[in-house]
Amino acid sequence: MRWDALEEEPCSMARTIGVIGDRWTLLILRECFLRTRRFEGFQSALGITRHLLAERLKKLVRQGVLRRIPYQESPKRHEYILTQKGLDLYPIMMAIVHWGDTHMVDERGRPLLHQHRKCGKNFDPVMVCSECGEPLSAKEVHTHPGPGARSTTPATKAPEKPKAKPRRSAA
């Protein structure tokens, strides 16, 4: 598997890693979620080299994760904002932060707290089953090939697909 061919792999994880799976991209996206929009903002917040930053931003725009929008003429300047595709990365971010909060904090405690506007409380993100609403763990999940699986025959009768998106607590 070549690194630049990840996106053609028949694996949603490999494809996603092709987009966000390098040294800097997730950190850049963290800044996006913290409302950074401009080149200098990213650069000074992260200490990334300007060269790499420019390249990563281009890639994210190409991939539809960020949109590049002019905010002034002469000199032309743009800012980078998350598209819906980018906003949808939020659960990944939260899952990463939560793991760090659980396993990588020092004695001082967690660096950042998250407050849910709807209920007003500081919270942890919990991943649940879209169908029954119960929390998920690796051992409770069984995987099997879907219609887009590798070179198996196109799977005339694909197993039932889950219902669409965040439709929680059917429980």
Place this chain on the structure above:
Amino acid sequence: MRWDALEEEPCSMARTIGVIGDRWTLLILRECFLRTRRFEGFQSALGITRHLLAERLKKLVRQGVLRRIPYQESPKRHEYILTQKGLDLYPIMMAIVHWGDTHMVDERGRPLLHQHRKCGKNFDPVMVCSECGEPLSAKEVHTHPGPGARSTTPATKAPEKPKAKPRRSAA
């Protein structure tokens, strides 16, 4: 920010990225969750160079994500299995897969389906608030510094911390 200093950053995301944020680690972990345990298994499944694979496995063991367990003497052979810390990466994996399933599939559909043993259905992972059980999105979350935040004064009165772990549907 230097890449090798990520783990000291006062940011759970940066620290986590210091562990899993490179070209191959997440793919190696995917294999772990798919029950691969041995060197050759990882190597042939991923096509990673043996050199890098050896190094990444060492790093994951050092970090407590994998445990290296002998499965035979003479010649000594070991296999790599997920620790609890490693198993806790599952929500990150699922979030990544789900984003790929949503935004990176081709016309054939998703390559892998996930079935929840408890309820028997194929599902999508949904991230919810630990406190009220509602699905989360970026706009509904407000962040503020916690006790382990950067060089601010140690925050004598830190805001209320969320209740522990997967304690869902207080709703």
Place this chain on the structure above:
DNA sequence: TTTGACAGTTCGTTTTTAGAACTGTAAACG
């Protein structure tokens, strides 16, 4: 005796990244 499985290690080449300086436009400073 040779071959093969397994788990690495070594080494030379190529690709990425780091680090710093440079480009160009335009407003602000003195």
Place this chain on the structure above:
DNA sequence: CGTTTACAGTTCTAAAAACGAACTGTCAAA
């Protein structure tokens, strides 16, 4: 006016990381 500053990059060289292929060592099977 001439200089400095803000901003968004681009260019260049050196250093680090990844790739690719071959090599090491132990043991079992052919």
